[in-house]
Amino acid sequence: MKLALKGGGKIRKKPFFKWPMFDQCEKKGLLEVLESRRWFSGYLGGDPGSKVAEFERKFAQYQGAKYAMAVSSGAAALEVTLRSLGIGAGDEVIVPAYTFIATATAVMNVNAVPIIVDIEPNHLCIDPEAIVKAITFHTKAVIPVHYGGQIADMERLIEITTENNLIVIEDAAHAHGSMWKGKRAGTFGKAGCFSFQESKTITAGEGGIILTDDDGLAKRARSYRSNGREEDRPGYEHHRLGWNYRLTEFQAAILLAQLPRLEDQVKTRTKNANYLSQELRKIPGFKPITDPPGTELNGHYLYSVIHEKQELEGVERDRVIEALRAEGIPCQGGNLPINRSPVFKKENWEKAGMSFYSRFLEREFDVSKIKTPIADETFEKIIQFSQHLLLGDKEDIDDIVKACQKVSENASELR
Ligand SMILES: Cc1ncc(COP(=O)(O)O)c(C=O)c1O
Numbered sequence: 001m002k003l004a005l006k007g008g009g010k011i012r013k014k015p016f017f018k019w020p021m022f023d024q025c026e027k028k029g030l031l032e033v034l035e036s037r038r039w040f041s042g043y044l045g046g047d048p049g050s051k052v053a054e055f056e057r058k059f060a061q062y063q064g065a066k067y068a069m070a071v072s073s074g075a076a077a078l079e080v081t082l083r084s085l086g087i088g089a090g091d092e093v094i095v096p097a098y099t100f101i102a103t104a105t106a107v108m109n110v111n112a113v114p115i116i117v118d119i120e121p122n123h124l125c126i127d128p129e130a131i132v133k134a135i136t137f138h139t140k141a142v143i144p145v146h147y148g149g150q151i152a153d154m155e156r157l158i159e160i161t162t163e164n165n166l167i168v169i170e171d172a173a174h175a176h177g178s179m180w181k182g183k184r185a186g187t188f189g190k191a192g193c194f195s196f197q198e199s200k201t202i203t204a205g206e207g208g209i210i211l212t213d214d215d216g217l218a219k220r221a222r223s224y225r226s227n228g229r230e231e232d233r234p235g236y237e238h239h240r241l242g243w244n245y246r247l248t249e250f251q252a253a254i255l256l257a258q259l260p261r262l263e264d265q266v267k268t269r270t271k272n273a274n275y276l277s278q279e280l281r282k283i284p285g286f287k288p289i290t291d292p293p294g295t296e297l298n299g300h301y302l303y304s305v306i307h308e309k310q311e312l313e314g315v316e317r318d319r320v321i322e323a324l325r326a327e328g329i330p331c332q333g334g335n336l337p338i339n340r341s342p343v344f345k346k347e348n349w350e351k352a353g354m355s356f357y358s359r360f361l362e363r364e365f366d367v368s369k370i371k372t373p374i375a376d377e378t379f380e381k382i383i384q385f386s387q388h389l390l391l392g393d394k395e396d397i398d399d400i401v402k403a404c405q406k407v408s409e410n411a412s413e414l415r
Contacts, residue, residue, distance in 0.1 A: 074195025
């Protein structure tokens, strides 16, 4: 069969599952908030009786945490958590190279230094042995990212961080519902941070949340997200340098409508991803990223495969993506390793008020010297499919398989 890119027929003629999704529940919730004239959740956020408080309670229960504090974004969740844990100037926080920039910029926004380390190639999460090598006298915390929905190696990570007295903050922006050895993402460390931005697996367009079992952290996080106000004190008293990072009642109404669907959607994506991996393993050139052993559910914010050039007649990854898209399969490359991002260039770093020479660290901090070969290789080779492609039925997944098969069989046409 001729490739669609070369004028042949497309494999996929219909659109995939549309995201974001909504039905009458979102409409009803939004109208209810509108007509109630209670659009804001209170000066501390999450006042009793608010939609925000109801969502916090239900999301904490679903993930398996004692407290949840809703905030305006995933990045805000990380910043509030870091500051609530007392992390600031002079502290180092270890983060993976393969993630969204906010994992590191949240650290910089509380004046601490992100120490970027490599990932492991099998599940694309932080490499625990790279953490061991990066620990210094100044290290305070580690932020593992559950990349794409795969849970980082939390067993080894907790071992390392316990031994070295470090705090673990999980960046679970990709992992709503993911479950590993009976526990869900965001409940392994001191805190778990999630995003509800539009592409995420439960969304209000924007939004975020912090999970924790720690009473003190929960209390401080509520204060920091609300301009440093304090419970049982007047609203004009400000006790800490905080932000206004509150979620609105409209956003909470949408999230409350979405939450009851989440578990079924996580199960559907887990099942479809397993079937897709089983079929792709038979096709030369497309190597699926695997789930860590012990995975029960993978929320699959992303489904990733590694492009094996030598199996595809030497055809470049971007050309393969072009060919798949022409077949009607939306897909994309991956994140630039964050250490290669311009934000870390000396002049940008200094503009942000950060010093390249840290008087606390007593050494020059130069991100360009950091080597992350696995993250670099992943960036060159990865092909990613968004979560909503996995929300359909077997026929949808078969179309992805057929398109990969067709590209693999006709790779020579793409040279
Ligand atoms: C791994 C990771 N962390 C943090 C964030 C930040 O979330 P937000 O965009 O809601 O600030 C994202 C967003 O895509 C992300 O992918």
